[in-house]
């Protein structure tokens with residue numbers, strides 16, 4: 001039953017986004033599983049004209065968060081599937097509708113629940129995914145209720161530190177900042193991201209963090 005639903009949805013989504021770039025982005029995803037389905041759903045939202053962040057939020061943020069989340073989950077013994085689903089969906093609400101950005105952790109949890117239940121994902125695991133999304137935001141410093149939530153929060157921060165060009169793009173192109181404003185904004189985002197990392201997260205990104213600081217002439 002679940003496999004049939006997956007098959008139907010995969011074909012629908014494949015037709016909707018059937019181009020080479022999309023196939024490249026999804027390379028490595030195992031077809032017919034929930035992670036592939038959610039990846040296609042989120043990638044589709046990133047491709048939409050409604051997405052105010054541009055397609056780079058998929059190619060230079062979400063994919064990176066999902067990769068770091070998997071590394072963290074394997075290292076810390078968390079549920080890898082839950083962590084990857086939450087990583088894919090953590091910014092989904094703001095991508096779909098920018099007016100929800102201020103509360104995208106709350107709206108995102110609601111959207112994730114709707115989507116995952118529609119695909120028949122188990123309710124107890126849906127709750128875990130929701131918790132991860134609810135507590136991922138570095139700016140709000142929310143308590144992490146599970147090891148999975150730590151993985152997603154860390155992965156989000158690691159992806160920011162690892163993708164300085166995309167932060168600069170956001171600052172200059174999308175927020176229209178001056179050179180100094182942009183540097184300051186990126187600097188504070190990197191600092192905040194680093195400060196919310198767990199000990200393992202800091203170990204993972206130590207070299208990159210130092211290089212980033214040198215590049216931004218902070219150190």
Ligand SMILES: [Fe+2]
Nearest residue numbers: 090091104137
């Ligand atoms: Fe976010």
Ligand SMILES: [Fe+2]
Nearest residue numbers: 061090091156
């Ligand atoms: Fe994010």
